[in-house]
Amino acid sequence: MSNHLTGTWALLKLALRRDRIMLPAWLAVLVAMAAGSAAATIPLYPTLAERIKASETINTTPPVVALNGLIYDESSIGAIAMVKLSGIGAILVAILAIILVVRHTRSEEDTGRLELVGSTVIGRHAALTAALIIGFGTNVVLGILTTLGLIAAGLPVAGSVAFGLGWMSVGFAFAAIAAAAAQVAGNGRAANSLAITLLGVTYVARAIGDTAGPRWLSWLSPVGWQQQLRPFAGERWSALLVSLAFTAVAVAGTYALAARRDLGAGLLPDRPGRARGAAFLGSPLGLVWRLQRAGLAAWAIGFLLLGLVLGNIASKVGNLLDNPDLQDIILRLGGEKGITDAFLAAEFGLASIIVSVYGVQSIMRLRSEEANTRAEPLLATGISRLGWAGSQVAMALFGTTILMFATGLGAGLAHGLALGDVGGELGRVLGAALAQLPAIWVLVGAVVALYGLVPRQVVLGWVVLLAFFLLGEMGPVLKLNQWVMDISPYAHSPKLPGPTLDYGPIFALVAVAAVLTAVGLVSFRRRDIVA
C-alpha cells in the first residue's frame, strides 16, 4: 500500500499551488457569507416575541422550508440567522468539495497530466489521496474559520461550533462522494455531474421530508444530517456521527474501486463504437449533438422529476398554510392560488439558476475543446469559426430551453393532476417556466463574451453566476441597495405564474443576451486560437 502512495506529498503541493487563488477565494466568500448574515440578522429581532414570529413565518411557509430547511428553536436568533446558510449555504460547501476533488483526480487524468507524472515516481493511489487530503483539509479550515466568524459575529459558542462542524461534515461527505464518482465516471465532467446529481437528488429528498413528509426523507441527505445537528437549537452532536461514518465508508469504497480500474478508464468497460461515422456527423452541429445528446437527456430527466416534485409540493402548499399571521399576505398574493403560484415562481427561479449551470458549462466546452487542441483539427477543415462556436451556442440555448421545458412540464402535470385540471394548469405553468429563459441566456451570453474576449479567463463565468445567485439570495439578508441587486439578470425574470406579465424585462434580457453573444462570437473570429 505504502508505495501506492509515493508522491502524494508532491502532488499535494502541486495542487495547492494550482489552487492558491481559487481556494482562499471560495473560503473567504463562504465565511463572509456566514458571519455576514449572522451579524446582519442579530439586530433585526431584538425581542423574543419578534424572533418567534419570524421563525413561525418561515416554518409555516413551505417554499422557504423546501428551499432551506426548518428552524428547530423558534426563539433562537442563531437558528433564524443560519437557516439559509444550512440550506443553500451547505449546497455551496458541497459544490466546492466536489469541484476540488474531481479537479485533482478525474480531470487530471483526462488531460493526461497524471499519466505523465504517474509514469515517474507517483504511486497509483497518490492522486486520489492528495485530492482527498485537500478536500478534507479545506473543509476542516472552513469549519474552523466559520466557527470563529460566527462567534465573532456574536452568536453562542456551542451553536457556532456545531454549525462549523456541520458545514465541515457536508464538505467531507461530498468530497468522498466526488472521489467515488471520479472512479466510476468516464471523465471529469461526468464525475462532476454524477456527484452534483446526487447532491440535487438528496437535497430534494430533504425538501420533501421537511415539508410534505415523510420526515425520514430528510435523513437521506448529508445536508439533512448537518441540519439535524441543530446548531443554536439544542445541539444534537450525535448527528455528526452519521456524516462521519458515511464519509469513512465512502472513502473505503473509493479505494476499493480505485484498486480495480486503470488510469484513464472508468469502471464500466468500453463497448466498441461504430466503424463509420453517421451521416450527420459531418458538421459541427452534428458533432455537438453526437457528443452532448446523452448528457442533455440525463439532465432533462432530472429536471422533469424535479418539476414533478415541485408541482406536487405546490398543490399542497395551500393546505399547509394555517398561520393566521400569513392570512393577509395570502390575500395580497391572491388567495390560496396566489400562494401556490408564488411557490412555483420561487422554485422556477431556483431551477433557472441550476439550468444556468448547464448553460455556462455548455459554453465553457468551447474553451476546453480549444485548450486541449480538439478544436484545432476541426478548424483546419472547411468549418468556419462561426460555424464551430455557433453550434455550441445553439446547443446551449437549445439545452437550456429543453431543461426549463422539462421542469415546467413536470410541475404543470403534477400540479394539474392534483387539482384535476391538467388542461387549465399545464400551459400556464409551462409558460411560467419558459419565461425564466431570457435571464439564463444572459448568463450564456456573458460566458460567450468572456470566451471571445478573454478565453483563458472563461472560468470567470462561474464567478459571475455565483455572484448573481448570491445577490438574489443574500442581497435582501445583507440589506443591499436595490440597484445592486438589480445587476443580476435573475432579478428581472418575471415572477410567474402570477397575475401580471410585463414583457419589457423579457425583451430587455433577450437583447442583452444577444449583444453579449454577438460580442463574444465576433471577438472569437478575430483572435488567435490558443491552447
Added chain:
Amino acid sequence: MTTPVSISSLVKTFGSTRALDGLHLEVAEGEVHGFLGPNGAGKTTTLRVLLGLLRADSGTVRLLGGDPWHDAVALHRRLAYVPGDVTLWPNLSGGEVIDMLGRMRGGMNPKRRAELIERFNLDPTKKGRSYSKGNRQKVALVAGLASDVELLLLDEPTSGLDPLMEAVFRDTLLEERQKGRTILLSSHILSEVEALCHRVTIIRSGRTVETGTLTELRHLRRTSIDATLATPPQGLDGLPGVHDLSVDGTRVRVQVDNAHLDEVLRALTTVGVRSLVSQPPSLEELFLRHYGTEPTVDERGQTETEALPR
C-alpha cells in the same frame, strides 16, 4: 502555377515571446518539403499561422494562392492537416473521427481510407479514450492521407508511432511523393526527412537558418575521414577547410569541408593511403552544428560560408 506555400519575414509574438522572428519558407508544387527545427523552434506556430488559427503580426503568408487568415475556410477544403499532438473525443470511435474530418474537409476517398486503416493496423471501432498516443496519431494520419487534397501539412506526424508504423508511414508518404502531392513535413527526426524530402528548411528560434535540397546542404558540409597512411603526414593542418585534425602516428582523423575535399585527399594520397573510411555528413550533424553547443564558425575564425539567408 502558384507556389503552394510562400512565407516571408513572418513574425509572430506571444506576449514577450518572439515565437517567429522573420521566418522564410517556400514550398514548391509537387514537392515534399522537410521543415526541421528543435523543440520550440516555431514549427507548430508556423503551421498554425498557415492554417489561419493564429494571426501573423507582420510578414507575408500565402497559401495555395490565398490569404490563410481571410480565406481560411475555402483554403482548408484544399488541404489536410495532421497535428503533432492528437487529442480525440473520448466517446467517439476512430472511424467516426476519420469520417467526420473527411466530410468537414469536403470528402475523402473511401478505398484509400480502407487501405490506410488496413496498413496502419488501426481498429476503427475503438473509442477515443482507449487509444494509445500512437493510435491517436494513426487516426489523424488516416484522416489526412485519405483525403484527395492538393496540400498535406504534417506536424511531426510520427511522434508516438512504433518503428514498424514509422516504416508504414514512410512508404505511404513515398507513394504520395510519387503521385506528385505537395507535402510540408515538420519533423525533428532527421532520417525521416532525409528519406522523404526533396528540399529542407531548417529553422531555429523562429528564424530560417538553412534552406535547400539535401545535396545542396551536404555540399556545404563536412565529410569526416578516418585514414591510415603509409607514413606520418606533414602539413595537413595548413590546408584550407580542415577541422578537428588528430594525428596518431600514421592514423589520421579529420573533418573536411566538402568544398576542400580535393586538396586534402591529394595530400593524403601523396603520402600513401593504406585504409580510408569516409562518412557523408548526416542531417544529424547539420542539425547539431546549428543547434548544438559547438562554437560557431565565426568564433573559430574560419572562412566557411553559411548557407542561405540568415
